[in-house]
Amino acid sequence: MIELKHISKVFPTADxxxxxxxxxxxxxxxxxIFGIVGMSGAGKSTLVRCINLLERPTQxxxxxxxxxxxxxxxxxxxxxxxxxxxxxxQFNLLMQRTCLKNICFPMExxxxxxxxxxxRALEYLDIVGLPDKANxxxxxxxxxxxxxxxxxxxxxxxxKMLLCDEATSALDPTTTRSILKLIQDINKRLxxxxxxxxxxxxxxxxxCTHVAILDHGHMxxxxxxxxxxxxxxxxxxRKLVFPEGAHIDQFPxxxxxxxxxxxxxxxxxxxxxxxxxxxxxxxxxxxxxRNVNGKAFGSMLLGLPEDKxxxxxxxxxxxxxxxxxxxxxxxxxx
Amino acid sequence: xxxxxxxxxxxxxxELSKNGLLYAxxxxxxxxxxxxxxxxxIGLPLGVITVVGEQGGVLPLPRPxxxxxNFVINILRSVPFLILMVVVIPLSRLILGTSIGTxxxxxxxxxxxxPFVARLVEASLREVDSGxxxxxxxxxxxxxxxxxxxxxxxxxxxxxxxxxxxxxxxLSYGAMAGAIGGGGLGSMALNLGYQRRMSIILWVSVVMLxxxxxxxxxxxxxxxxxxxxxxxxVDRKRKLKANRADKAGLS
Numbered sequence: 001m002i003e004l005k006h007i008s009k010v011f012p013t014a015d016x017x018x019x020x021x022x023x024x025x026x027x028x029x030x031x032x033i034f035g036i037v038g039m040s041g042a043g044k045s046t047l048v049r050c051i052n053l054l055e056r057p058t059q060x061x062x063x064x065x066x067x068x069x070x071x072x073x074x075x076x077x078x079x080x081x082x083x084x085x086x087x088x089x090q091f092n093l094l095m096q097r098t099c100l101k102n103i104c105f106p107m108e109x110x111x112x113x114x115x116x117x118x119x120r121a122l123e124y125l126d127i128v129g130l131p132d133k134a135n136x137x138x139x140x141x142x143x144x145x146x147x148x149x150x151x152x153x154x155x156x157x158x159x160k161m162l163l164c165d166e167a168t169s170a171l172d173p174t175t176t177r178s179i180l181k182l183i184q185d186i187n188k189r190l191x192x193x194x195x196x197x198x199x200x201x202x203x204x205x206x207x208c209t210h211v212a213i214l215d216h217g218h219m220x221x222x223x224x225x226x227x228x229x230x231x232x233x234x235x236x237x238r239k240l241v242f243p244e245g246a247h248i249d250q251f252p253x254x255x256x257x258x259x260x261x262x263x264x265x266x267x268x269x270x271x272x273x274x275x276x277x278x279x280x281x282x283x284x285x286x287x288x289x290r291n292v293n294g295k296a297f298g299s300m301l302l303g304l305p306e307d308k309x310x311x312x313x314x315x316x317x318x319x320x321x322x323x324x325x326x327x328x329x330x331x332x333x334x
Numbered sequence: 335x336x337x338x339x340x341x342x343x344x345x346x347x348x349e350l351s352k353n354g355l356l357y358a359x360x361x362x363x364x365x366x367x368x369x370x371x372x373x374x375x376i377g378l379p380l381g382v383i384t385v386v387g388e389q390g391g392v393l394p395l396p397r398p399x400x401x402x403x404n405f406v407i408n409i410l411r412s413v414p415f416l417i418l419m420v421v422v423i424p425l426s427r428l429i430l431g432t433s434i435g436t437x438x439x440x441x442x443x444x445x446x447x448x449p450f451v452a453r454l455v456e457a458s459l460r461e462v463d464s465g466x467x468x469x470x471x472x473x474x475x476x477x478x479x480x481x482x483x484x485x486x487x488x489x490x491x492x493x494x495x496x497x498x499x500x501x502x503x504x505l506s507y508g509a510m511a512g513a514i515g516g517g518g519l520g521s522m523a524l525n526l527g528y529q530r531r532m533s534i535i536l537w538v539s540v541v542m543l544x545x546x547x548x549x550x551x552x553x554x555x556x557x558x559x560x561x562x563x564x565x566x567x568v569d570r571k572r573k574l575k576a577n578r579a580d581k582a583g584l585s
Contacts, residue, residue, distance in 0.1 A: 052472055054472060078476060079474060081471075081474035082474040085472070085473070086469065086472040086473075088465060088469060090463075092465040092466045092468065092469035093466075094466060094484065094487070094488060095466075095563060095564045096487050096488055096490055096491075096562075096563045097563075098563075105470075105473070105483070106474075108483070109479055137563040138563075139563060139564045157473065163472075
């Protein structure tokens, strides 16, 4: 279990201190795939580096299975880092070593005998699906293949946790999907806790069980993916979950409500039923549905009729629906 | 073997060749190899320290230590070699017991070259991707492991081209050693060629130096490229093949 308690990180700069993280509290359970999302510059990369102390927090505690890493000696910290593997956006493979030697590297560091290291490295090459690349050099591989080798290398130290820092951001969508599948597979088969840093909500939807949203160094929302996605409570959360929502501002309408589908219901023709059952015509200002772990989530912005009675009728009808939440949007700029 | 050395004929031959071209080449190479070796013995660790010892480096050292180190390297780098040779004469006498002759020029050569080597090594190590170093840190590498298993192997091609540059620079510095009675091609050019006005010897010595530099530079470049695994070998082979075919008029 990873617990971050009151984590702050301040970088001194020429124009005064810059607070990259402020008072972050986070608990990541064993076996979770935990997504940390945020816009660029939100502090995600700094936060994930606080977990293995590549960045030392200015304040706070980093507890791994109840032990505070901040109090460890350098030697003990290095020992602990072997159980917390990390993969990177730029793969960071050793370019002058073959793939096999890259995978052997963490075992070499830990003092595993060369013959055994090689045997295990070949197994990991198999797990990541590149058994024929043992003697290839990283420069001969594609981006996706490089990340697979990096994952094999990360597994080689037999870790309890895997930290992924924008691991798919340099890859095309198809490769991204296959790498995410591999990470999910590793999580299920080997029971490794995974922390995923990303700016892409699609990555979170695809594999995460839990999510935290980071905004300008503050953690604004956290919970299961279903909770956060079905109804983001903060502006930062809404921006990430429904990025297209911002465009709706162009249409001037008086009464605007946001309808949020919480899964299950979204395939029913809600707006058509509204028109037929109540005889109320609503204007769809914007909509965004997405599939999270096989369930549909989405939000829709509706412009209600000017007529008060009709508007109330429509609101009541919507509120009566199962798995649908309705809220007025008072700050709508028409 | 001992008999051979006592043989009068052989001794005369050696005596004769002592002023000859082959002997001068041998002296030049001997001087350059020994000086390069010791320059790396001192310069390589110093170059490593200038990179890892920085604030935010792999093994941060106290600021004053780094300041002194950089100051010393810069001072030695800024003294012209001809002057340095004269200045370190007492040091040569202390270490080798003599301040003239071929062997005595090794000391000023090392003193002049190790700061240069340190800077070359520094430049090579700085080329190593900081992400790779970070990855090694995340795996629990100690600073020493990062230096020996990541930074040096990863910068190998660049270190080899740096080595070639250092070797050639020391070779040409060594040619100046004639000024304080050292041997080699340089002294041949200076003492016989220039001062005794035997211009043919001057030209031959210079041409020999040029040939030596060409040979070592092409060996160094080739080794650096061949050992660089970032270059896709298939591409390179294809290009080389095409090149050769072109030259042979096959395409």
